[in-house]
Amino acid sequence: NDDTYFEFTPDNYKDIDKILKKYPKNYKQSGTIPLLMLAQKQNNNFLTLAAMNKVAKILEVPPISVYEVASFYAMFNRTKVGKYHLQICGTTPCQLCGAKDIMKACEDHLHIKMGQTTADGLFTLEEVECLGACVNAPMLQVNNEWVYEDLTPEIMKSMIDTWKKGGTIKPGPQKGGRKNSEGPLGRTTLLKIEPRVKIRDMPEAVKNWEDEIKKKANEAAEKKKKAEDDARRKAEERIQNLKKVE
Amino acid sequence: IIKWRPISYGRLFATITPDSKKQHHGGLSDQDRIFTNLYCDQDPFINGALKRGDWHRTKDILCCPQEFILDEIKKSGLRGRGGAGFASGVKYSFMPKKSDGRPSYLVVNADESEPATCKDREIIRHDPHKLLEGALIVGYAMRAKAAYIYIRGEFWDEANRLNKAIDEAYEKGFIGKNSCGSGFPFDIYVHSGAGAYICGEETALLESIEGKTGKPRMKPPFPAGIGLYGCPTTVTNVETVAVCPSILKRGGNWFASFGRVNNRGVKLYCISGHVNNPCTVEEEMSIPLRELVERHAGGVRGGWDNLLGIIPGGSSTPIIPKSVCDTVLMDFDDLKDAGTSLGTAGVIVLDKSTDVIDDILRLAKFYRHESCGQCTPCREGTGWMEDMLERFKIGNADYAEIDMLYQLSKQIEGHTICALGDAAAWPVQGLIKNFRHVMEERIDKYKAEHPVTNVPRVLSHLPKKGSHQIYLLNQRKQFHNYE
Numbered sequence: 001n002d003d004t005y006f007e008f009t010p011d012n013y014k015d016i017d018k019i020l021k022k023y024p025k026n027y028k029q030s031g032t033i034p035l036l037m038l039a040q041k042q043n044n045n046f047l048t049l050a051a052m053n054k055v056a057k058i059l060e061v062p063p064i065s066v067y068e069v070a071s072f073y074a075m076f077n078r079t080k081v082g083k084y085h086l087q088i089c090g091t092t093p094c095q096l097c098g099a100k101d102i103m104k105a106c107e108d109h110l111h112i113k114m115g116q117t118t119a120d121g122l123f124t125l126e127e128v129e130c131l132g133a134c135v136n137a138p139m140l141q142v143n144n145e146w147v148y149e150d151l152t153p154e155i156m157k158s159m160i161d162t163w164k165k166g167g168t169i170k171p172g173p174q175k176g177g178r179k180n181s182e183g184p185l186g187r188t189t190l191l192k193i194e195p196r197v198k199i200r201d202m203p204e205a206v207k208n209w210e211d212e213i214k215k216k217a218n219e220a221a222e223k224k225k226k227a228e229d230d231a232r233r234k235a236e237e238r239i240q241n242l243k244k245v246e
Numbered sequence: 247i248i249k250w251r252p253i254s255y256g257r258l259f260a261t262i263t264p265d266s267k268k269q270h271h272g273g274l275s276d277q278d279r280i281f282t283n284l285y286c287d288q289d290p291f292i293n294g295a296l297k298r299g300d301w302h303r304t305k306d307i308l309c310c311p312q313e314f315i316l317d318e319i320k321k322s323g324l325r326g327r328g329g330a331g332f333a334s335g336v337k338y339s340f341m342p343k344k345s346d347g348r349p350s351y352l353v354v355n356a357d358e359s360e361p362a363t364c365k366d367r368e369i370i371r372h373d374p375h376k377l378l379e380g381a382l383i384v385g386y387a388m389r390a391k392a393a394y395i396y397i398r399g400e401f402w403d404e405a406n407r408l409n410k411a412i413d414e415a416y417e418k419g420f421i422g423k424n425s426c427g428s429g430f431p432f433d434i435y436v437h438s439g440a441g442a443y444i445c446g447e448e449t450a451l452l453e454s455i456e457g458k459t460g461k462p463r464m465k466p467p468f469p470a471g472i473g474l475y476g477c478p479t480t481v482t483n484v485e486t487v488a489v490c491p492s493i494l495k496r497g498g499n500w501f502a503s504f505g506r507v508n509n510r511g512v513k514l515y516c517i518s519g520h521v522n523n524p525c526t527v528e529e530e531m532s533i534p535l536r537e538l539v540e541r542h543a544g545g546v547r548g549g550w551d552n553l554l555g556i557i558p559g560g561s562s563t564p565i566i567p568k569s570v571c572d573t574v575l576m577d578f579d580d581l582k583d584a585g586t587s588l589g590t591a592g593v594i595v596l597d598k599s600t601d602v603i604d605d606i607l608r609l610a611k612f613y614r615h616e617s618c619g620q621c622t623p624c625r626e627g628t629g630w631m632e633d634m635l636e637r638f639k640i641g642n643a644d645y646a647e648i649d650m651l652y653q654l655s656k657q658i659e660g661h662t663i664c665a666l667g668d669a670a671a672w673p674v675q676g677l678i679k680n681f682r683h684v685m686e687e688r689i690d691k692y693k694a695e696h697p698v699t700n701v702p703r704v705l706s707h708l709p710k711k712g713s714h715q716i717y718l719l720n721q722r723k724q725f726h727n728y729e
Contacts, residue, residue, distance in 0.1 A: 022435040029457030072459040073440035130361040183523030199495040202306035
């Protein structure tokens with residue numbers, strides 16, 4: 001692993017310049033994650049030690065900082081993975097909707113266990129944590145890119161067969177033809193596309209707000225003056241009462 | 247001497263006095279909906295956005311004084327949509343009014359890793375210009391120099407769309423050196439994460455943007471004092487920021503007309519699990535949970551009586567049993583009174599066919615995997631809780647160990663640097679409080695199948711079945727609201 005050589009392509013160097021422009025010049029370390037993702041993508045989804053060293057040299061940080069980041073985050077593959085890295089979500093919402101059946105279907109179809117790669121290097125199975133599409137459970141992600149939702153074991157098997165032959169599949173909900181996150185039985189909201197809503201006049205709103213503030217300030221000043229007057233009157237009455245007693 | 251007062255938890259810790267004329271909330275009309283392109287019926291990018299009314303007369307808003315914008319947000323009663331529910335107007339007003347040489351930053355938290363939450367994904371991929379306009383307005387209100395949108399690494403497609411939307415906005419001059427022609431310079435950048443749930447926590451997010459491992463910092467100092475690169479920063483959720491342009495354009499009073507007192511506005515709910523119609527809907531706050539599930543999610547599989555429990559706010563909130571689900575409203579205060587919290591409004595519905603211990607075990611595995619490892623209670627405690635729950639799943643335990651698990655979760659909660667310890671402890675506490683009978687039945691069943699004789703027990707006092715309250719009294723710990 002130490003002896004392998006890694007160098008970014010010239011196109012990737014242009015991307016690196018674009019990425020580093022986003023951050024202040026003296027905080028180049030911010031580019032660690034984007035550059036590591038770029039290196040991993042260039043290298044067939046495999047992040048080598050040489051790549052990490054190269055990134056450290058570009059960012060002018062000690063290599064240990066880059067090693068720390070690469071081992072902390074879950075998406076960096078520090079071992080070789082197959083051409084299709086099937087990341088199946090197994091957290092509770094997906095598990096309730098049958099993620100375990102999907103995983104078992106994959107294992108049976110590919111004759112490997114979770115976490116292993118097939119002999120021809122095409123598929124790697126991995127169970128990952130919540131991928132953020134819980135409404136379309138169960139679902140999986142391939143190569144950290146496209147997401148395939150609404151799966152069943154049969155659909156899973158047909159998808160694997162398509163990939164084995166070299167075909168592509170349209171990402172998104174695979175079953176039932178539902179549109180994104182509306183319910184599979186049909187949507188209950190946004191039934192009609194509404195025209196643009198009327199917006200209030202901003203300068204008028206600001207004027208109202210300023211008037212309100214002035215009014216509140218005036219009221220507070222009046223209240224304070226009234227309190228002072230009351231206090232003064234009470235003091236005078238007390239003095240008069242004392243005089244009467246005398 | 248132990249004082250044992252019978253407490254009725256319903257009324258004593260109630261945070262809202264009942265209104266004299268109780269309104270029924272729910273049934274939002276399409277005209278009042280903010281995210282009209284939630285299911286991508288129209289073009290999500292600039293052409294569709296302009297038709298939907300984004301970027302329309304934003305210059306007028308940018309010419310208003312900053313105090314006006316902050317007051318409008320305070321008047322609207324918007325509370326943070328990222329889980330904590332802190333009043334957003336107050337939070338944004340913590341930023342310094344006069345810079346002491348350091349620039350201010352706005353950071354938008356689009357790291358949506360909480361299980362059962364998928365609302366920000368819909369906003370980013372179908373309505374990104376609402377988010378960009380909101381970031382500009384809020385950034386102007388807090389005198390920020392730039393906004394960083396931290397999006398999780400798994401959202402590759404969504405990040406591409408967001409980058410495309412930002413390029414379009416720069417092209418049209420809506421953001422940049424002279425945003426919307428008002429003279430206020432503002433930049434928006436997208437930073438992608440790489441797969442860590444802990445980076446959704448605000449200080450861990452700042453560490454991640456700075457390029458280090460995403461381990462949270464100690465608070466104080468708070469991000470509004472020292473944040474990104476040491477400059478004042480505010481970290482907000484995508485939904486909170488994306489709702490702000492509509493608040494300013496239609497008025498804070500309009501937004502405050504939905505929901506109950508202190509729980510104003512509209513919210514995106516993601517209903518998943520054992521329902522007939524899992525979907526994401528935009529509904530009013532304080533809608534009854536039963537109405538939300540039955541009207542929008544097609545009801546529980548097998549009818550409402552087939553319901554076992556609901557996790558109302560993403561995986562960090564305790565599970566509530568059916569008896570509570572019948573009457574509870576979906577807002578911050580009512581769920582807090584019921585012993586759970588609204589969180590991110592990711593509703594997970596469990597019906598009677600599921601093994602609830604198995605589900606909570608999977609959540610414990612999730613938290614153990616996502617723990618950053620900085621502080622001992624979380625790093626070790628999540629592992630112990632998972633191991634104990636594995637044994638509880640088969641029933642190989644004692645009744646006393648249920649109380650041990652509860653005490654362990656109490657020792658994790660509140661003693662960690664960030665809130666992941668609390669988030670890991672609460673589901674376990676919810677399981678023990680509400681589904682203790684399931685655990686005890688499992689233990690009975692295992693003991694019946696594997697009878698043991700002459701095994702010395704560790705504890706000298708074995709509490710009887712159902713006597714956990716006496717055990718807790720003996721511990722003399724402080725009683726939480728959740729009890």
